[in-house]
Amino acid sequence: MIDAAQGFSVILILGVSVAISWLISPYVTGIFTRAPSRVDRLLNPVENLIYRLAGVEPTHGMGWKEYFLSGLLVNILQMAVAFVILSSQGMLPLNPQSFPGLNWDLSIHTAVSFATNTNLQHYTGETMLSYLSQMAAVQFLQFTSAATGICMFAAIVRGFTVGSKDMGNFYVDFVRTLTRLLIPLGFVVALILVWLGVPQTLSGHVMVVTVEGATQKLPVGPVASLVSIMQLGNNGGGYYGANAAHPFMNPNPQSNILEMVLMLLLPTSLIFVFGELLGKKREARPILIGAYTLFGINLFIAFINATHLGPGIETRIGGFFSTFWTVVSTSATTGSVNAQLAAMHPLAILSALLGMLIQAAPGSGVGVMYMVMYVVITVFIVGLMSGRTPEYLGIKITGRDVRLVMLAFLIHPAIILIPTIVAYASGAAAAIGVGSDSLGFTQVLYEYTTSAANNGSDFFGASANTVFFNISTAIVIFLGRYAPIGLMLALSGSMIGRKRGTVVGLKTDSISFSMVLVGSIIIVVALTFFPFLALGPILSFFQGYVNGLG
Amino acid sequence: MKDRKSRLNEKERASYKPIIGITIISLLMCGLSFPLLITGLAQVLLSNQANGQIVQLNGRSVGSTLIAQNFTLPIFFHPRNDSASGVDPHITLQDAYAQISRIHNATGIPSSALEEIVNQNTEGVLLIFGSPYVNVLRVNLMLIKTFPSAYKDSV
Numbered sequence: 001m002i003d004a005a006q007g008f009s010v011i012l013i014l015g016v017s018v019a020i021s022w023l024i025s026p027y028v029t030g031i032f033t034r035a036p037s038r039v040d041r042l043l044n045p046v047e048n049l050i051y052r053l054a055g056v057e058p059t060h061g062m063g064w065k066e067y068f069l070s071g072l073l074v075n076i077l078q079m080a081v082a083f084v085i086l087s088s089q090g091m092l093p094l095n096p097q098s099f100p101g102l103n104w105d106l107s108i109h110t111a112v113s114f115a116t117n118t119n120l121q122h123y124t125g126e127t128m129l130s131y132l133s134q135m136a137a138v139q140f141l142q143f144t145s146a147a148t149g150i151c152m153f154a155a156i157v158r159g160f161t162v163g164s165k166d167m168g169n170f171y172v173d174f175v176r177t178l179t180r181l182l183i184p185l186g187f188v189v190a191l192i193l194v195w196l197g198v199p200q201t202l203s204g205h206v207m208v209v210t211v212e213g214a215t216q217k218l219p220v221g222p223v224a225s226l227v228s229i230m231q232l233g234n235n236g237g238g239y240y241g242a243n244a245a246h247p248f249m250n251p252n253p254q255s256n257i258l259e260m261v262l263m264l265l266l267p268t269s270l271i272f273v274f275g276e277l278l279g280k281k282r283e284a285r286p287i288l289i290g291a292y293t294l295f296g297i298n299l300f301i302a303f304i305n306a307t308h309l310g311p312g313i314e315t316r317i318g319g320f321f322s323t324f325w326t327v328v329s330t331s332a333t334t335g336s337v338n339a340q341l342a343a344m345h346p347l348a349i350l351s352a353l354l355g356m357l358i359q360a361a362p363g364s365g366v367g368v369m370y371m372v373m374y375v376v377i378t379v380f381i382v383g384l385m386s387g388r389t390p391e392y393l394g395i396k397i398t399g400r401d402v403r404l405v406m407l408a409f410l411i412h413p414a415i416i417l418i419p420t421i422v423a424y425a426s427g428a429a430a431a432i433g434v435g436s437d438s439l440g441f442t443q444v445l446y447e448y449t450t451s452a453a454n455n456g457s458d459f460f461g462a463s464a465n466t467v468f469f470n471i472s473t474a475i476v477i478f479l480g481r482y483a484p485i486g487l488m489l490a491l492s493g494s495m496i497g498r499k500r501g502t503v504v505g506l507k508t509d510s511i512s513f514s515m516v517l518v519g520s521i522i523i524v525v526a527l528t529f530f531p532f533l534a535l536g537p538i539l540s541f542f543q544g545y546v547n548g549l550g
Numbered sequence: 551m552k553d554r555k556s557r558l559n560e561k562e563r564a565s566y567k568p569i570i571g572i573t574i575i576s577l578l579m580c581g582l583s584f585p586l587l588i589t590g591l592a593q594v595l596l597s598n599q600a601n602g603q604i605v606q607l608n609g610r611s612v613g614s615t616l617i618a619q620n621f622t623l624p625i626f627f628h629p630r631n632d633s634a635s636g637v638d639p640h641i642t643l644q645d646a647y648a649q650i651s652r653i654h655n656a657t658g659i660p661s662s663a664l665e666e667i668v669n670q671n672t673e674g675v676l677l678i679f680g681s682p683y684v685n686v687l688r689v690n691l692m693l694i695k696t697f698p699s700a701y702k703d704s705v
Contacts, residue, residue, distance in 0.1 A: 077573045208614075
């Protein structure tokens with residue numbers, strides 16, 4: 001367990017994150033309501049120029065299908081651009097180390113992984129990616145995937161909002177999320193990171209002769225601009241293979257705390273934005289309480305057995321902050337790591353898996369979307385138990401609505417558990433040296449969980465750079481991203497124009513509902529995944545493989 | 551018939567144009583302008599950090615304070631060699647203290663002076679966060695600077 005000072009630092013960091021999230025939420029809400037803002041004078045001309053150049057009709061409102069398809073097709077084209085850059089980087093500029101292009105399967109995997117906010121990496125950045133790839137493939141997709149997730153969130157909330165005629169315009173939401181939120185915030189954060197010690201240069205790797213006379217290569221590059229958006233956008237894919245354990249990405253305790261706050265910032269802020277967009281601020285309550293209660297449970301599980309400074313843990317970060325970070329990074333589905341997962345206690349891994357299986361504690365840009373999915377499931381269950389017609393926000397929940405949310409929920413176990421079994425049955429797991437004991441099983445289960453949840457933390461790294469793992473995880477990542485978004489948009493789109501009564505039954509903005517919500521999330525997630533968790537980290541725990549994973 | 555077809559094409563073009571336009575514009579904004587602008591500003595305003603905090607000894611670059619380098623001679627503090635990044639530039643304060651007697655035996659520098667230098671180079675405590683650690687390259691460079699006679703044959 002943790003000591004009092006550590007407990008205090010948990011409360012302080014979470015408190016500050018929630019407070020800043022709350023403070024910026026009215027501004028973020030304005031991005032989607034298009035309310036007049038002080039930044040209009042500067043940004044309206046820029047945005048209008050973009051709309052004109054791109055042929056966007058900003059007043060055009062989209063139905064859910066058009067909104068979804070616009071986002072999906074923009075994302076697919078962005079994947080294609082990244083694929084071309086990654087696979088042909090050897091012929092392109094800004095490649096001072098002369099790295100060759102990536103293989104087709106690794107290029108596909110990387111493009112899909114980054115365009116979907118997953119950032120699972122089967123490559124080592126500092127020895128395989130040119131500066132152009134790090135910028136125009138990786139950083140580019142880190143911005144656009146974060147923006148896409150936030151847009152999808154906004155569209156889904158619009159469907160539930162009284163008086164909405166459509167889901168909004170994807171292109172307008174996308175442009176405004178970039179120009180008003182991610183680029184300006186990312187700009188400030190990147191400069192703070194440079195100040196704290198993160199490099200930002202286009203000069204090649206620096207060669208030095210060390211004090212004792214050996215030659216050493218220092219892999220600098222455009223790092224700070226990447227770290228800024230990777231944490232802010234809940235992306236998690238690092239510049240270096242060691243991710244945020246590398247001192248150039250996370251040079252000191254200050255940068256470590258800053259990056260943790262950044263991971264929590266937007267997902268938490270969007271919870272408040274949810275209430276503000278709906279025009280019912282109290283409806284954000286169950287989502288906030290639910291998300292942070294589940295987050296607290298994950299923290300508690302991870303802290304039962306403190307990780308100490310040892311192999312796989314960086315000195316400047318230490319065991320406590322490595323564990324705390326792992327929970328933040330998986331619960332906020334970011335996926336960056338500041339220690340080797342193999343150095344983590346099985347209970348910390350169990351907590352990480354739970355964060356990714358829930359996806360809403362607080363999740364990423366689409367965290368609130370998953371929470372709405374759980375809310376609908378919960379009102380349905382409560383409706384069954386009390387014999388009343390289930391209602392949410394005064395709207396009657398129909399059989400079709402429940403089928404849509406159940407499908408959105410069940411996709412997740414299907415795309416995690418089936419490929420896990422296939423990886424073993426086909427021999428693909430054994431081919432990269434993964435055993436069929438509880439440790440190996442945990443690693444394979446983790447690989448597909450991180451893919452399905454669009455998280456990106458992993459045990460394997462470049463060792464999973466095989467055609468099987470590149471392509472199978474790319475498929476899981478793609479389905480894990482777009483299938484739930486499409487289904488939830490369909491649900492939300494069908495709410496437009498539906499009759500809304502006054503809430504007579506269950507009050508979803510109450511504390512008691514929040515607790516029922518937490519309970520039902522734990523029950524549905526536990527029932528679905530328990531057998532697999534039992535074969536993995538739970539078995540490891542009982543086998544006493546303490547600090548022995550991997 | 552022809553009219554209908556051309557109208558359909560126009561409509562299709564209209565719906566595909568934003569997909570291409572938004573992709574190109576976002577690539578230029580996020581993938582090129584953003585990192586290039588940050589690079590320019592960082593190079594002008596914070597060039598030491600932006601270039602990897604390279605340190606000099608006798609006018610030559612000998613490494614970065616953020617990247618561990620190998621020290622094997624007994625006269626120096628040694629880094630750890632088991633960390634996650636593989637280039638952990640720091641050791642704990644206890645680890646640094648534990649190496650003092652070896653350096654004292656190899657160089658003859660009084661233990662109290664070594665302890666003083668370690669203490670001067672201790673960092674990592676931010677209010678209540680974290681536990682103290684020592685930057686290995688920085689403390690070794692300090693040793694060389696403070697006791698040039700003890701190190702003149704080795705560097």
